[in-house]
Amino acid sequence: MKVLVAVKRVVDYNVKVRVKxxxxxVDLANVKMSMNPFCEIAVEEAVRLKEKGVATEIVVVSIxxxxxxxQLRTALALGADRAILVESADELNSLAVAKLLKxxxxxxxxxxxxxxxxxxxxxxxQTGQMLAALSxxxxxxxxxxxxxxxxxxxxxxxxxxxxxxxxxNLPAIVTTDLRLNEPRYASLPNIxxxxxxxxxxxxxxxLGVSTASTNKTLKVEAPAARSAGIKVKSVAELVEKLKNxxxxx
Amino acid sequence: xxILVIAEHDNKALAPATLNTVxxxxxxxxxxxxxxxxxxxxxxxxxxxxxxxVAKVLVADNAAYAHQLPENVAPLxxxxxxxxxxxxxxxxxxxxxILPRVAAQLDVDQxxxxxxxxxxxxxxxxxxxGNAIATVQSSAAVKVITVxxxxxxxxxxxxxxAAVEAVGAAHDAGKSSFVGEELxxxxxxxxxxxKIVVSGGRGMQNGDNFKHLYALADKLGAAxxxxxxxxxxxxxxxxxxxxxxxxxxxxxxxxxxxISGAIQHLAGMKDSKVIVAINKDEEAPxxxxxxxxxVADLFEAVPELEKLV
Numbered sequence: 001m002k003v004l005v006a007v008k009r010v011v012d013y014n015v016k017v018r019v020k021x022x023x024x025x026v027d028l029a030n031v032k033m034s035m036n037p038f039c040e041i042a043v044e045e046a047v048r049l050k051e052k053g054v055a056t057e058i059v060v061v062s063i064x065x066x067x068x069x070x071q072l073r074t075a076l077a078l079g080a081d082r083a084i085l086v087e088s089a090d091e092l093n094s095l096a097v098a099k100l101l102k103x104x105x106x107x108x109x110x111x112x113x114x115x116x117x118x119x120x121x122x123x124x125x126q127t128g129q130m131l132a133a134l135s136x137x138x139x140x141x142x143x144x145x146x147x148x149x150x151x152x153x154x155x156x157x158x159x160x161x162x163x164x165x166x167x168x169n170l171p172a173i174v175t176t177d178l179r180l181n182e183p184r185y186a187s188l189p190n191i192x193x194x195x196x197x198x199x200x201x202x203x204x205x206x207l208g209v210s211t212a213s214t215n216k217t218l219k220v221e222a223p224a225a226r227s228a229g230i231k232v233k234s235v236a237e238l239v240e241k242l243k244n245x246x247x248x249x
Numbered sequence: 250x251x252i253l254v255i256a257e258h259d260n261k262a263l264a265p266a267t268l269n270t271v272x273x274x275x276x277x278x279x280x281x282x283x284x285x286x287x288x289x290x291x292x293x294x295x296x297x298x299x300x301x302x303v304a305k306v307l308v309a310d311n312a313a314y315a316h317q318l319p320e321n322v323a324p325l326x327x328x329x330x331x332x333x334x335x336x337x338x339x340x341x342x343x344x345x346x347i348l349p350r351v352a353a354q355l356d357v358d359q360x361x362x363x364x365x366x367x368x369x370x371x372x373x374x375x376x377x378x379g380n381a382i383a384t385v386q387s388s389a390a391v392k393v394i395t396v397x398x399x400x401x402x403x404x405x406x407x408x409x410x411a412a413v414e415a416v417g418a419a420h421d422a423g424k425s426s427f428v429g430e431e432l433x434x435x436x437x438x439x440x441x442x443x444k445i446v447v448s449g450g451r452g453m454q455n456g457d458n459f460k461h462l463y464a465l466a467d468k469l470g471a472a473x474x475x476x477x478x479x480x481x482x483x484x485x486x487x488x489x490x491x492x493x494x495x496x497x498x499x500x501x502x503x504x505x506x507x508i509s510g511a512i513q514h515l516a517g518m519k520d521s522k523v524i525v526a527i528n529k530d531e532e533a534p535x536x537x538x539x540x541x542x543x544v545a546d547l548f549e550a551v552p553e554l555e556k557l558v
Contacts, residue, residue, distance in 0.1 A: 011377070013512075013513070014512075016380065016512060017377045017380050017381065019380075019381050026376075026377060026380075026381050093358045094349070094358065094359065095352065095353060095356075095357070095358045095359075098353060117494075118494075120377070120378060120493065121376065121377055122376055123361065123362065123375065123376055123377070123378065123493070124359070124361045125345050125349070125361055126349035126352070126359050126361060127349075128349075129319065129345075129346065129347075129348075129349035129350045129353070130349045130350065130352065130353035130359075131353075132319075132350060133323065133349070133350040133351075133352075133353035133354050134353050137424070138320050138422075138424035138425040139319055139320070139346075139350065139425075140425075141319075141345070141346050142342060142346075144487070154428060157342075158342070158487055158488070159342040159343070159430070159488075160341050160342045160343075160441075160488060160496070161259075161432040161433060161488060162430065162431050162432040162433045162486065162488050163430060163431045163432075164316075164427070164429075164430040164431075165427075165428040165429050165430065166316075166318065166425055166426065166427055166428055167425065167426045167427075167428050168424065168425045169423075169424045169425070172424075177494070178477070178481075178494055179480075179481070179487055213358050214357045214358045214387055214388050214389035215358040215360060215385055215386070215387050215388075215389075216385065216386045216387075216388070217383050217384070217385050217386075218371065218384040218385065218386050219383070219384045220376070220381050220382070220383050220384075221381065221382050221384070222380075222381065222382070223375070223379060223380065223381070223382050223519075226519065226524075226538050226540075229524070229536070229538075229539045229540040229541055229542060230540070230541060230542070231531075231536070231541075231542045231543070231544065232541055232542070232543050234543075235543065235545070235550050235553040235554050235557060236557060238525065238541055238543050238554065239554065239557040239558055241541055242502070242523070242525070242541070242558075246502070246522075246523045246540065246541075248445070248501045248502040248522065248523050249445070249469060249502065249558055
């Protein structure tokens with residue numbers, strides 16, 4: 001079966017971002033960008049499905065600036081067969097991304113679509129669910145285990161109190177949680193080979209999708225800083241401070 | 250303006266996060282209706298009717314909603330929600346699972362995990378693992394929002410007397426089914442609602458050593474959390490994880506033991522009132538957010554702390 005994986009180019013997870021002085025956003029100039037960690041897990045899962053003989057083709061798609069080709073090439077180096085970039089210089093909201101992905105889903109007709117559960121920049125946790133709604137497919141969010149059998153997929157999900165397993169009819173949408181797998185690294189020969197794999201570039205206009213949004217970001221501020229704390233010398237002093245100064249125990 | 254709040258529950262009891270969500274709804278202003286969708290939810294509906302500030306409780310009691318499958322619950326919320334100005338749910342695994350599906354069906358953008366209400370259409374939410382706070386305005390006809398429970402003080406669970414009304418035909422999309430669940434059992438307070446949280450990280454070395462934290466937690470009436478490192482190493486189950494991808498907590502007191510304090514962990518606990526760090530590495534980033542830091546071997550400090558509190 002064909003598996004579609006969505007990946008996002010985001011600021012590297014180790015970077016401590018800084019808010020711009022004019023409060024228009026965070027400063028991403030000259031900051032290291034990477035594939036969103038949850039998307040790496042999604043690519044890895046697709047590759048493992050292919051290695052198990054379940055998936056026959058892996059198509060990886062990204063929606064974003066031209067530079068997102070780097071992340072698509074990374075996915076190709078990890079084992080994806082071909083890539084699609086829907087190029088848009090604007091920062092798109094989840095619904096617009098879901099609509100664009102829906103157009104790609106209509107075009108490619110995958111049996112399984114794997115996304116990360118959330119992007120670490122916007123922290124929205126929406127796109128997979130929205131894509132499922134738009135395409136009318138079942139959704140298996142926050143997956144820690146995915147097992148395809150016949151025309152169904154069993155997804156074990158991380159929920160607040162523990163784990164839940166659901167069975168979904170294919171085609172279906174799965175979003176990855178951290179413990180689904182441990183993504184592999186791309187080897188140098190595979191990085192070289194990935195350069196020759198096909199990468200198609202589309203635009204929202206060509207897909208006939210409007211990317212208008214009902215949300216507008218008015219400003220972005222730095223969070224309130226915590227006042228500096230103190231170091232105590234002993235457990236006794238700590239307990240004394242907690243009891244008498246902070247009064248929390 | 251009328252606001253629809255989706256109740257968080259397990260078919261037996263109303264989850265505390267619902268009270269925080271109602272608090273957010275009260276800040277927006279307007280009549281507040283609560284939807285209880287599930288199976289055998291009589292007690293939940295009764296509890297919801299008693300919540301202060303709730304005007305009406307809508308009950309959809311059907312086997313199709315028993316496990317909150319989003320394929321079935323979302324069409325119900327869409328059907329009922331189209332007439333409301335706002336649809337709110339707690340940013341729990343259920344809320345996050347269902348609400349974006351609702352938003353897309355209503356063709357509106359969602360606002361996730363709000364931490365404050367600026368006005369009926371403007372909200373604040375953290376982005377970049379809490380390293381920036383965005384103020385977002387929605388022009389949607391129906392504003393679909395998930396609420397971070399720690400951003401709002403819970404409303405009183407008693408004092409209201411809302412009318413209870415049965416609603417909605419069953420929506421069974423027939424696309425998904427519940428297979429089973431494995432819930433972690435714990436006698437300690439729920440992590441996201443606890444007043445005191447004691448968390449352990451990689452420094453605990455193994456799962457067995459968490460017994461030191463459990464002993465301390467029991468003495469303090471605290472919940473026990475963990476960092477991703479401790480969960481990935483298999484010391485404790487993943488529902489104990491605090492952080493950007495785990496649970497968000499904001500207790501009165503957070504005690505971080507053997508946790509270095511990565512950005513992703515801080516995202517889940519830095520709104521705690523008082524933070525205590527116990528770590529033997531005095532350069533650990535956790536000390537930059539800790540109100541009280543103790544540079545010590547946790548295997549000596551934690552048992553001593555347990556004795557002294």
